[in-house]
Amino acid sequence: MTKRILTLFLAAFSAIALNAQTSTSGTKPVPVPDKTKQAPEQTQTQNSEISRITIPPLPEFRPQMPKRIVLSNGMVVFLQENHELPVIGATMRFRGGSTLEPAAKIGLTDVYGAVWRTGGTKKRTGDQLDDFLEARAAKIETGATDDSTSIAFNCLKQDFNDVFTAYQELLFQPEFREDKVALIKHQIAGGISRRNDDVDEISGREAAKLAYGPNSPYARQAEYATIAAVTRQDLIDWHAKYANPTNAILGVYGDFEPAQMEKTIRDAFEKWPKGRKAPEPAGQISPAKPEVYFIPKEDVDQSSVQMVALGIKRDNPDYFAVSVMNEVLSGGFASRLISNLRSKLGLAYSVGGGVGSDFDHVGMQDYAMSTKSASTKDAIVGLKKELNDLITQPPTPEEMKRAKDSILNSFVFNFDSKQKVLMEQMRYEFYGFPSDYLERYRSAIEKVTSDDVARVAKKYVHPDQLAILVVGNSGEIGDQLTSLGQVKTIDITIPPPPGESGTGSTAKK
């Protein structure tokens, strides 16, 4: 929450940094490494100057793969040496995140992810740890996401021994001190009080609830009451349950000798007793009806439009055709949504979307744009038209070439740093994907045809089955939405803290 506010605040300051490009929402195709092309390539274009420029083959490049070790307690370790800079770092990731929180304690892992670090260790308080680390310009940080928690460090090589000792202390003897539990709960409550201030935050959160259902583990949200219910003991219990080697993946990178680092890691973690893997999240998904939903926000002059449904899982064999389809629809400047709705019609600065995918659960299908209040309906109609066109007008050969070239020619950026390669390998390990997944992705993308894209468009994109969410100024929007169907207004009033009947902004007006 605090992080979110930081982002918001800084984003506002950088109103001075004005980017030309839109951001497309979370549907970026996952890329992929590279078999070096051997034949010279030619760009096909009518621009004569460009066609005169020969493109030599990309130099032979085999990214350095990290060394994978499995300790006797089941812990998987990757070592990625890199001597470019005198820096060493590591991330340990444990299965199990916010999707496993009990319904009455939503936000538990946010509290855990913060207090694990700020609450200090048996030997030193979090504040002492702060002094110790900052004096070395080193970092140890903990955190939580929807499917995992993690503890990471990064330090100058000369400080490795000291910092790694503190890292182990925090891993094996975290103290979760009460003062820091209270502090983070207070901070998260502050985030809750501000969650209706920003249009995009409202829209993103409520769109996920429409796609997955408000009580689904992928959309539910912390409230004052669920945060208040979290106790220090909950954090201790969570740690005891999930922070174990059987449930862990560790990646170490930087300026070290691998044999020596392997010994250091074995000495530190080999004797750590086995534990259990975290269970799969057991949440039900119940998408909202495909209707028009409206959230009034009277202090804006721009409507945020999001049209959502469920997407696919990453292991779906259609994923590759869907990736190409998303690229045609909204990947970059020449894509359909940006060319037609932004450049041609001037309707939006920010427009994008596609059929999303997640590694361990079904992703979200999400088409979004922001437009002035007066063109709210035009935006919805325009988005729908583009989606209908996607079904009735499969990509042209030029569009297919552009989309696939964009993905394949930029493939090398999936492994252009040793740390990126490490992170990819940890991700595949975490989700049970093959370690050569990028290679497979690449060859699958190469095989995708326009017919494949047409087929997956028909299969997954149903313009009339989308829930349409509009957040905007009701006075300025007027009756534009009524012609689109029954409009349901969503009440986003923040439920008051337990024991309060509701005062100030938390009251219903």
Next chain:
Amino acid sequence: MPAIVRKLLLCSALFLTLPLFSQDIASLEKRIQVRKLNNGLTVILMERKEAPVFSFYTFVDAGSAQDPKGKTGLAHMFEHMAFKGTDTIGTTNYEEEKVVLAEIEKAYAAYIAERDKRVGQDKQKLAELEKQWKDLIEKADKYVIRNQFGQFVEENGAVGMNASTSEDETTYYYSMPANRLELWAYLESERFLEPVMREFYKERDVVFEERRMRVDSNPIGRLIEQFESAAFMAHPYGIAGIGWPFDLHTFSATDARAFFDKYYVPSNMTVAVVGDLEFDKTWPIIEKYFGRLPNRPKPDEALTTEPPQNSEREVVLKETAQPVYIEGYHRPDYLSEDDLVYDAISDVVSNGRTSRLYRSLVRDKRIALQAGGFSGMPGSKYPHLFAFYAIPTPGHTPDEMKTALRAEIERLKNEDVTDDELQMVKTRAKASLIRSLGNNPGLAAQLATFQARFGDWRELFHQVEKIEKVTKADIRRVANQTFTDTNRTVGVIESTRMAGARPPQGAPAAQPQQPQQ
């Protein structure tokens, strides 16, 4: 902290200083070359062969501060136009397109002249003129190959293509596979050889949507626009770079092209390229393509200097959003001898969990979600603001933020910072420089920026040496000089619907607790 530990720390920090930096500059010297082409363009190449890719950063030494009066937002508008192609990219027939684009400008000028008549405006004529202008826009549309420039870049495997306009400068950047270096040199030089202002008025609508998103529909955006306007009466830093609404509905493609002609001059631009390249093969390519840019006179950059502020100013926005507090003090530009003293102050008050504002407002008093202090508002090339801000937790008011921030500011003025604090600043400056050297896009941005701003990329390293020399007395002196009542502008969002008259259960506010040992 025990004295012995502190002593060890100091030793290790010293040890860090000497070898790392002299060595690093020396090793980098071999991998970096700088040339000024005949047309005045500065180009920096850096060999970094971690992977067969490269990144570039084009730095144009003109930003929103250069916007002409009545045409605010123009620098940013041109940045958008730099993605619209040229006489050879993005058109089916430039000879014909050129004629229609000129007709559009004539029609638009006629429309604006009628629109802005103070007396005797003819409504019917206005409607006709508007229709003529818009019909011509549609006529021009048939020559457009939409977003072809972006398409060439993206289908050749570019990632991170974007651009940014600040008050001080305009920058363009992306990364590409190493085998596309020549193609890149063509595209990036072509872009600034003969840019065409096609689809201008539709893109202006896009930019207006950007304004709505960043400013008009965002409470903090609204606050910052008013706050900066209050702080600067004379200098263009008082005008948000996105531009005023009227200007965004008024300036023309002709204006944008004139801005380009004046400021996009090779001697006013720096290009840095970092990655898997070889000097011998790359320089001829750079010369061949970027050498095409015509040499034009370097623009006069003289802007007025903001006069000293002689009274405190304040803007208060009443919003339904939750409260925010900010206050800013005028300080000299980035070339000031005290620049790094300001950096040290910023670091002491806001960097990390040991920082003063975190410990005081966030951790101990629990009145703020977040608090900080920083330079560079809204730019740094000209005298600007050092600002402090705090975001209150539920139930706490902007006034409480003011009181708590002022207490910390008084401490800076009246007491020396501690040895530990000052040492942390210096250690962190070195470490963050080291960490920044490991990626192409970041290196390209830093090299181009320091070369353009200081005339020598080595200043990136010298700054760390300079911060080493900052003393406690410097910090007190600069704090006393800067943080005075009459030099201050305050910006506040007051909430008409303050959250949490009482804090939620289990989250007691404003009651500092003793840390447990």
